[in-house]
Amino acid sequence: MLLNEQYYRGNTHLFIFTKPKNRKLFLDLGFYEITSVDDFVTLLENDPRGIRDFAENLKLQKHDGKVVSSIVMNCNPFTLGHRHLIETASKNSDVVHIFVVWEDRSVFPNEVRYKLIKEGVKDLKNVFVHRGKDYIISNSTFPSYFLKEKNAIVKIHTMLDVKIFGEFIAPALGINRRYVGEEKSDPVTNEYNLTMKELLKDYDIEVVEIPRIKNDEAAISASRVRELLKKDDFDSLKQLVPQTTFEFLISEEAKIIIGKIKNEKNKL
Incomplete structure (x- = not known):
């Protein structure tokens, strides 16, 4: 039924x-x-072929290298903090695969986030951007991520999401390193990072945690950008995002999104 x-x-x-x-x-x-x-x-x-077809399609986008890294990002929207994490991975890897969280639970729609990331890293020739779809931090594999509650269920869902990455996604692309941003203020993301460090070593995948960069003594974050958008403070905002993101934020296309930010509670 x-x-x-x-x-x-x-x-x-x-x-x-x-x-x-x-x-x-x-x-x-x-x-x-x-x-x-x-x-x-x-x-x-x-x-019967869902996860396996997803992995097979990833294999078509495989690039050889000694250090093949990955980052899973939401980017709501894409900031200089995200750019710093990707640049760090790019400089220390032969290949970097970026997976965009595809669950449409953020105020910036998934295709917009994907576009902003692609445009924001197009100068980094060893970086490749993928849509995360149903198998990477989605409501299917990790629903409690979107609830932002720290409990036993979060731990189990985290383990499930990391196992799918280790068993299917990493082998398809030859990934042996995963970069994450340091996350002290968000307990769910912090739990996710800790679980990755614990579990991915079983798949011979190194986890590298990078401290956030700061502006005016505060970490650059997407939530700060959204707060500045609420205030129409584009002068301050320009210090936190790449030029490509800034150009989008002052475009006609962004007006509907900014209106939602002003009128609704912030989403993920």
Whole structure:
């Protein structure tokens, strides 16, 4: 009944979280296991080739190198802090793969965030930008990321997301290093970083944490940019974002987004 309701709504690619002991029930209903975290949770999808096709498509974008790095970013919007993290990875890697969080839960839409990142790093010839889709920090693999609550469920969802990265995504691109920004103020992201350090070593993936850069003694962040947009303080904002992002923010296209920022609570 619930499955039929989802199909009726046009949701044809479905994901199920369940206890591992219930795995067979959903396998019999036409679902396929992606991965499990101990006795806590199993993630399944109704597409037999879903995660595997995603990984196969990534293989087509593989670039050889001794150090192949990756960064998963939301960029709501793309700032000089994000640029610093990518530049650091670029200088210390042969290849860098950027995955844009694709879940459309941010005030800047996913395609806008993707475009701003691509334009903001186009001078870095060893950097490649990908849409994260359903398998990297999405509501399918890591729903509690978007709730911003620190509890046992967050830990389990973090482990699940990191396992998918280690088992499917990293091997497809030959990734052996992952860069993250230092995150002291956000407990969920900090938990994610700690879990990566703990688990990715099992896949021979090094995790490198980079301190945030500052402006006027405060870390450059997307949330600061959004606060300045609320105040129409474009002079201060210009010190926090690349020129490509700034040009977008003063464009006609950005007016609707800025209006939402002013009228709604900040999203992720």
